[in-house]
Amino acid sequence: MNGKKTIKILEKYPVFTINDFVRITGNGPKYSRTCIYRMKKDGLIFQIERGKYTVFDDPMIFSSHILAPSYISFWTGLRFYNLTEQLPADIMLVSPKQKKPIKFQGTKIQYFKTGQMWGYGKQRYMGFDIFVADKEKCILDSLMIKNVPFDEIAKAIRTKDFDPERLVEYALKAKNVSVIKRVGYMMEASGMDPAGLAGSLDGNYILLDWSGPKKGGKNRKWKIIANRRLDDIY
Numbered sequence: 001m002n003g004k005k006t007i008k009i010l011e012k013y014p015v016f017t018i019n020d021f022v023r024i025t026g027n028g029p030k031y032s033r034t035c036i037y038r039m040k041k042d043g044l045i046f047q048i049e050r051g052k053y054t055v056f057d058d059p060m061i062f063s064s065h066i067l068a069p070s071y072i073s074f075w076t077g078l079r080f081y082n083l084t085e086q087l088p089a090d091i092m093l094v095s096p097k098q099k100k101p102i103k104f105q106g107t108k109i110q111y112f113k114t115g116q117m118w119g120y121g122k123q124r125y126m127g128f129d130i131f132v133a134d135k136e137k138c139i140l141d142s143l144m145i146k147n148v149p150f151d152e153i154a155k156a157i158r159t160k161d162f163d164p165e166r167l168v169e170y171a172l173k174a175k176n177v178s179v180i181k182r183v184g185y186m187m188e189a190s191g192m193d194p195a196g197l198a199g200s201l202d203g204n205y206i207l208l209d210w211s212g213p214k215k216g217g218k219n220r221k222w223k224i225i226a227n228r229r230l231d232d233i234y
Contacts, residue, residue, distance in 0.1 A: 003039070003044070006024070006025055006035075007039075007044055007045075007055060009024050010024070010045065011055055013054075014054060014056070014062035014128055014130075015048065015052050015054055015065045016052075016053055016054070017053070018032055018033060021035070021036060021053075036053060046104070048062065048104060049066070049102055057105055058126065059105075059107050060072070060080075060130065061126055061128050061130065063091045063093060063109050063130075064093060064132070065130075065131075066102070067095050067097065067099055067111060069096065070093045070095040071094055071120035071132055071133055072091065072092070072093050072130065072132045072133065073092065073094045073120070073132070073133035073137065073138050073141040073142070074092035074093075074094075074142050074145065074148050075090075075147075075152065076092045077092075077135075077141070078138050078139075078142070078148070078152065078153075078156050080123070080132055081135050081138065082161075083135065083156035083159055084155060086152060089107070089108070090108040090109070090110050091107060091109045092110050092112065092147065093110065093111050093112070094111070094114055094117065094120075095111040095112070095113060095114075096113065096115060097111070097113060098111075099113075112145050112147060114141070114144070114145065116141070116174060118173070119137030119140070120133040120137060121134070134166070134170075135163075136162050136163060136166045136170045137170060138156075139153060139157060139162070139167065139183075140167075140171060140174055140179060140183075142156075143176075143178075143179045144174065144176055146210055146211075149211075150209040150212070150228070151233045154228075154230055157186045157187060157190055158186075158190050158230075158233075158234050160190060160191075164192045164193070167187070168183075168194055168195065168196050168197055171183045171197060172196065172200060177200065177201060177202055177204075178206050180197050180201065181201060181222050182206075182224070183197065184197040184201075185208060185219060185224045185226075186230065188222075190230075198221060203223065204223060205224065206223065206224065206225065207225050207227050208224050208226050208227055209227055209228040212227040212228050214227065216228070
């Protein structure tokens with residue numbers, strides 16, 4: 001099989017391994033390794049990590065296929081759905097396993113471990129199926145892991161470009177009281193009805209913005225210390 005034909009077939013795969021290459025080309029493992037080395041040297045393919053390769057230079061295409069299961073979320077997911085105007089430099093994913101970040105063509109691919117592996121599915125991107133959190137789960141993941149600036153999460157909720165009932169449902173499913181308080185407070189401040197959340201609170205007050213000053217007015221309903229003015233963020 002000639003090089004051009006091989007590349008054409010490899011373009012059907014977001015990620016491929018040496019075993020995939022052997023199966024596709026019909027060559028033996030030793031010769032396949034030589035071919036992959038030459039193709040990588042010529043810039044026809046890229047190495048993602050040991051034993052995994054791609055013909056694409058856009059990590060969005062293959063990042064959720066490197067580790068299974070995993071899905072795109074957090075700031076990357078918010079951007080995918082245009083819930084933020086910012087363009088995050090990293091690709092951020094959720095996984096039930098711990099994995100070191102991958103550096104690919106100047107982009108860091110980061111995996112954040114969690115047991116909350118739900119609320120995601122397939123989305124089409126550049127002709128491929130990729131795994132991405134639902135809009136509502138992107139917001140919740142960001143609040144649970146706290147790896148997205150609070151301002152960007154508040155702006156995402158302010159857009160109302162999601163299903164409010166599903167966000168409430170997901171917040172309850174996560175069983176994270178701090179998340180429930182922040183979601184309820186911000187939804188209500190944005191003119192939405194977070195029905196069902198107020199009954200799942202405890203008596204402890206928490207900061208609205210976990211990274212902000214440790215002082216502010218108290219909201220008794222949501223047990224929130226309002227250390228940020230949402231009007232200033234919006």
